[in-house]
Amino acid sequence: MFEILKALPADPILGLSAAFKADTNAKKIDLGVGVYKDEQGNTPVLKAVKQAELAYFNSESSKVYIGPPGAAGANTLLQNLIFGASHPAVTSTRVRTIQTPGGCGSLRVAAEFIKKANPPATIWVSDPTWANHIPLLGNAGLTIKTYPYYDATTRAVNFNAMMETLGTVGKGDLVLLHGCCHNPCGADLNREQWQAITELALKNGFTPFIDMAYQGFGEGLDEDAYGVRLMAEKVPELIVSSSCSKNFGLYRERAGGLSIVYQSAADADKGQSNLLSVVRGIYSMPPNHGSAIVETILASTELTNMWHDELAEMRNRIKALRALLNQKLIEKGAQQDFGFIEHQSGMFSFLGINKDQVQQLVQNYSIYLVDSSRINIAGISQANVDYLAESIVAVLK
Ligand code: PMP
Numbered sequence: 001m002f003e004i005l006k007a008l009p010a011d012p013i014l015g016l017s018a019a020f021k022a023d024t025n026a027k028k029i030d031l032g033v034g035v036y037k038d039e040q041g042n043t044p045v046l047k048a049v050k051q052a053e054l055a056y057f058n059s060e061s062s063k064v065y066i067g068p069p070g071a072a073g074a075n076t077l078l079q080n081l082i083f084g085a086s087h088p089a090v091t092s093t094r095v096r097t098i099q100t101p102g103g104c105g106s107l108r109v110a111a112e113f114i115k116k117a118n119p120p121a122t123i124w125v126s127d128p129t130w131a132n133h134i135p136l137l138g139n140a141g142l143t144i145k146t147y148p149y150y151d152a153t154t155r156a157v158n159f160n161a162m163m164e165t166l167g168t169v170g171k172g173d174l175v176l177l178h179g180c181c182h183n184p185c186g187a188d189l190n191r192e193q194w195q196a197i198t199e200l201a202l203k204n205g206f207t208p209f210i211d212m213a214y215q216g217f218g219e220g221l222d223e224d225a226y227g228v229r230l231m232a233e234k235v236p237e238l239i240v241s242s243s244c245s246k247n248f249g250l251y252r253e254r255a256g257g258l259s260i261v262y263q264s265a266a267d268a269d270k271g272q273s274n275l276l277s278v279v280r281g282i283y284s285m286p287p288n289h290g291s292a293i294v295e296t297i298l299a300s301t302e303l304t305n306m307w308h309d310e311l312a313e314m315r316n317r318i319k320a321l322r323a324l325l326n327q328k329l330i331e332k333g334a335q336q337d338f339g340f341i342e343h344q345s346g347m348f349s350f351l352g353i354n355k356d357q358v359q360q361l362v363q364n365y366s367i368y369l370v371d372s373s374r375i376n377i378a379g380i381s382q383a384n385v386d387y388l389a390e391s392i393v394a395v396l397k
Pocket of ligand 1: 103104105130213243251
């Protein structure tokens, strides 16, 4: 029966990684895959994670299943990290958080849960959005539509156009928002804009759904959670998918969470039973290790402080590289303004060059990036930034 299947084209980012590996040019730069890298181009295990793993290894006494919601202790600590322990939605027990296999697992479980509650629901996603949002949410059978978000001319959020489209979205439908560090465009909503969308959700009745994959990579753990915390306070229902892949550097361990804010604690109990039945029907129970490490870190003041320092180091490195690339582009004689790179947030920005120019960077300069011109800022270093800026200026001539 499988012979009828037709081969699908390779994933563009994975293809790019393979081409990068095979390239023998000593000056090659990988700006493709979205993982954090240090100055040497490595993605090491965080020290806080290593220490937590040692402690966990010594104290772990059983490998018995942890159950569909994951470990209660880990879920409480993750919930506090996202919402803040004293948040009214938390203290009134309107939020339920479950452990999921990464942010992807969370998005998929959320989509199946929405499908259960309201099969004809439409999810409105930003144009552009992270490419994997479409299969993760769409394959569950939900309808996906887009709202305008990034304006390639102003290199900022086109908030008027966004609000105009969201003004047509009503009860029963959902609006997916990036909590911070928008992937792929790096342009985030400011506080006034979060407030305006919150008002609109209240007025029109749509349900916000926030994907929070980079908490702590933008301005700080609390600052990056502004939108989530505001909405959790004001709107009756909210979905938050979160990932520990980037901020804890736990990528392959598949650690994430799904938090749902309900109108009441009674709704939360009903909702949770349905959510857990969705989980049972997909992977039954989440993996333990990554979330156990997150729990070990967050339960220890010493490890939490160590993690905060390491997270700040990653965040500050990205910010410094943003400023440095802009400065180097000016120095090398770029005719256009790249100031937006400095002001945007998180790991990604669009260079804003066309496909032809991207291909020139890949083929003539061994600088690897996807056709959309999205770059992973963490792939830049003090050692390669001059070559990168010169090459960009050269292909723009
Ligand atoms: N959402 C966004 C916007 C992302 O960029 C990512 C990771 N690239 C995820 C969710 C999922 O992350 P993971 O499944 O690796 O935790």
